[in-house]
Amino acid sequence: MQINTFKTLLLGLLLSLSFVVKANESIEEKSDEKDFNVTDMIMHHIKDAHDFHIMDWDGHAISFPLPVILWTNDGLVTFMSSEFHHNDDGTIVVEKGGQKFIKFHEEIYYANDEADHGSYVSFDPEHHPTNVAPLDFSITKLVFSMFMSMILLLLIFGFSARAYNRSENGVPTGIAKFTEPLIVFIRDEVAIPNIGEKHYKRFLPFLLTLFFFIWINNIMGLIPFFPFSGNLSGNIAFTGVLALITFIITTFVANKDYWKHIFWMPGVPVPMKLFLAPIEFMGIFIKPISLMIRLFANISAGHIIVLSLISLIFIAKSIWIAPASVIFSVFISVIEVLVVAIQAYIFTMLTALYIGSAMEEHEHEH
Amino acid sequence: MDLVTPDVGLLFWTVISFFVLLFLLRKFAWKPIVGTVNDRETSIREALESAEKARLEMQNLTADNERILKEARVERETMLKEAREIKAKMISDAKDEAQTQANKMIEQAQIAIASEKKSAMAELKNHVAGLSVDIAEKMVREELSNKDKQLKLVENMLGEAKLN
Numbered sequence: 373m374q375i376n377t378f379k380t381l382l383l384g385l386l387l388s389l390s391f392v393v394k395a396n397e398s399i400e401e402k403s404d405e406k407d408f409n410v411t412d413m414i415m416h417h418i419k420d421a422h423d424f425h426i427m428d429w430d431g432h433a434i435s436f437p438l439p440v441i442l443w444t445n446d447g448l449v450t451f452m453s454s455e456f457h458h459n460d461d462g463t464i465v466v467e468k469g470g471q472k473f474i475k476f477h478e479e480i481y482y483a484n485d486e487a488d489h490g491s492y493v494s495f496d497p498e499h500h501p502t503n504v505a506p507l508d509f510s511i512t513k514l515v516f517s518m519f520m521s522m523i524l525l526l527l528i529f530g531f532s533a534r535a536y537n538r539s540e541n542g543v544p545t546g547i548a549k550f551t552e553p554l555i556v557f558i559r560d561e562v563a564i565p566n567i568g569e570k571h572y573k574r575f576l577p578f579l580l581t582l583f584f585f586i587w588i589n590n591i592m593g594l595i596p597f598f599p600f601s602g603n604l605s606g607n608i609a610f611t612g613v614l615a616l617i618t619f620i621i622t623t624f625v626a627n628k629d630y631w632k633h634i635f636w637m638p639g640v641p642v643p644m645k646l647f648l649a650p651i652e653f654m655g656i657f658i659k660p661i662s663l664m665i666r667l668f669a670n671i672s673a674g675h676i677i678v679l680s681l682i683s684l685i686f687i688a689k690s691i692w693i694a695p696a697s698v699i700f701s702v703f704i705s706v707i708e709v710l711v712v713a714i715q716a717y718i719f720t721m722l723t724a725l726y727i728g729s730a731m732e733e734h735e736h737e738h
Numbered sequence: 739m740d741l742v743t744p745d746v747g748l749l750f751w752t753v754i755s756f757f758v759l760l761f762l763l764r765k766f767a768w769k770p771i772v773g774t775v776n777d778r779e780t781s782i783r784e785a786l787e788s789a790e791k792a793r794l795e796m797q798n799l800t801a802d803n804e805r806i807l808k809e810a811r812v813e814r815e816t817m818l819k820e821a822r823e824i825k826a827k828m829i830s831d832a833k834d835e836a837q838t839q840a841n842k843m844i845e846q847a848q849i850a851i852a853s854e855k856k857s858a859m860a861e862l863k864n865h866v867a868g869l870s871v872d873i874a875e876k877m878v879r880e881e882l883s884n885k886d887k888q889l890k891l892v893e894n895m896l897g898e899a900k901l902n
Contacts, residue, residue: 420745441747477740508747515751522759529767536770542778548771555771576772577764585759609744613752672741 410683418603418675421478421513422453426598433458436598438516442480443507444471453510462493462501473506481505514610517602521588529584558583558720566724571731575724578621582614583720590671590712594705596678605715606671608664615664618723623656626730633734659726663719670715674708677701866899 424436437454446469455466462476465483472483474492481503483492493501511519528551535548544552563572563579589605604610632638634652637645681701685693877892 415741419740420748508745509750510747511751512745512747514748515755518751518755522755525759526762526766529763529771533767533770536774541781542774552771552775555768556775559772559775577768578760580768581756581760581763584763585756607744607748608742609748610752612744613749613756617756668742 408683408686408689410680410687413683414676414679416478417601417679418606418672419478420607422456422475422480422510423458424513424516424598424602438513439511440480441509441511442473443509444469444482445506446471449473449506462491463487465492474503476501476503479505480508480510514602514604514607517589517592517600517604518610520599521585521592521604524592525584525588554584555580562717562721562724566721566728567731568728575621575727578617579720579724582723583716586614586667586719587713587716590716591709593671593675594708594712603672603675605712606668606673606675608668611664611667614667614719615660618663618726619657619660621723622660622726622730625727627733629732629734630730659722663722667715667719670711674704674711677704678708869899 422440423438426434426436428434435454435458437452440451440453440455442449449468449471451466451468456464456475460475460477462474462481462483465472465474467473472492473480474483475481476493479501481493481501482505484494484503486492488494493503496502528547531546532544532548532551535544535546536542539545558580559572559576562583563576567575586605589602589610592600593603593605595601634656635649637648637652640648678701681697681704684697685691873892873895877889877895
């Protein structure tokens with residue numbers, strides 16, 4: 373079976389190579405077309421947006437408008453993102469509450485008073501906008517995704533909880549048959565071994581919420597059409613918040629032993645203690661930062677790979693490369709299905725581990 | 739660089755969402771589900787424990803039965819043995835008794851024989867005395883006729899009637 377898969381892959385690779393050769397010819401033929409910028413396209417897809425782009429039809433973008441909520445100098449301003457008319461280079465001004473706003477690369481800024489070549493944005497030498505930005509609390513694409521995932525989670529687990537009421541003596545029925553093993557897995561394989569029988573009950577709701585929240589957002593990111601496809605768990609703000617919560621919990625539940633092991637490691641000579649203290653101290657912060665970056669990078673990387681493979685078609689400007697692109701992106705997507713579950717598990721596992729190590733009771737010096 | 743700069747809005751909404759979700763799920767999902775699972779596990783454990791206890795009790799009972807049976811068997815053995823011993827003793831006692839009785843009887847018989855013999859002797863003596871007297875009388879009568887002959891006769895007679 374594995375050999376077959378390997379053969380298929382190899383065949384696909386060879387085929388795609390021949391297509392590349394053919395594609396190069398076609399590029400030369402049509403080099404007058406506007407260059408397709410893969411980096412921009414991919415960055416646009418994995419970043420946040422103020423409206424939920426569904427598809428392009430006949431040269432027009434069809435998207436789902438989302439509310440823009442701004443905390444400006446004059447208080448709260450709200451309007452729908454459709455008022456920008458898909459404009460993203462700061463040429464369309466939206467005037468609300470006596471203030472003018474423009475959108476540039478999915479960021480909202482106060483508009484300049486006068487247009488410069490049709491754009492109300494001014495730039496510094498590195499081509500970054502110098503306009504002042506209001507605090508942006510918009511329900512963006514990712515926030516929208518997050519709310520959807522919340523609703524989904526509440527439905528799934530609300531129904532799971534209700535499924536027990538219908539059964540006698542606590543035998544799971546319906547959807548609980550599917551969710552219970554996952555919950556029991558988190559309890560028995562993540563919470564209890566890392567935190568210990570004594571304290572795990574306090575943290576179990578947090579760990580369960582963390583695991584399912586990350587997992588469902590990861591899965592939703594893999595589904596490539598509206599209303600999914602948001603790269604929420606590949607966004608540094610999302611992973612940062614979760615890692616920060618882990619950091620806060622770890623710091624607050626830590627016992628005397630934990631701090632002692634950081635600042636004055638028992639059982640080693642004094643010069644070693646002095647040497648270890650700054651390293652251990654940095655470790656307090658590095659642990660949650662590694663959590664944040666691991667999830668962010670893994671999920672973003674998955675999106676980038678799939679999009680890159682699809683982009684091959686557009687880079688080569690040939691339909692003939694499509695089979696290889698599709699085979700590879702399906703292959704990667706299947707791997708991603710595994711990766712998203714594993715990343716959710718790793719995040720939860722490490723969180724449990726950090727909490728457990730902060731509460732560990734050392735019975736003897738070592 | 740954009741990619742690693744967190745947006746304030748998303749930070750804000752993530753914090754809100756996560757805590758709302760944590761609160762709601764904790765109240766409406768984790769508590770009931772984990773509670774039910776724990777209850778069920780406890781009840782399963784208890785059921786297993788009681789089954790184990792019952793099994794042990796059963797085992798004890800069987801062991802008791804066996805012990806009682808064994809004891810009964812041993813008791814029967816001893817009883818049989820005792821009975822056999824009693825039987826043997828009774829037989830030997832009876833034999834002894836019979837022996838003594840027989841000895842006694844033989845002794846008595848011997849005594850009786852001895853006394854009979856004595857009395858027979860005495861009677862014989864009397865008889866002999868009577869006979870002697872008779873002989874003497876006859877001799878006297880004979881003597882009256884022939885003295886020599888009489889003497890000879892006495893002598894002969896005495897010689898014949900030798901007494902042991």
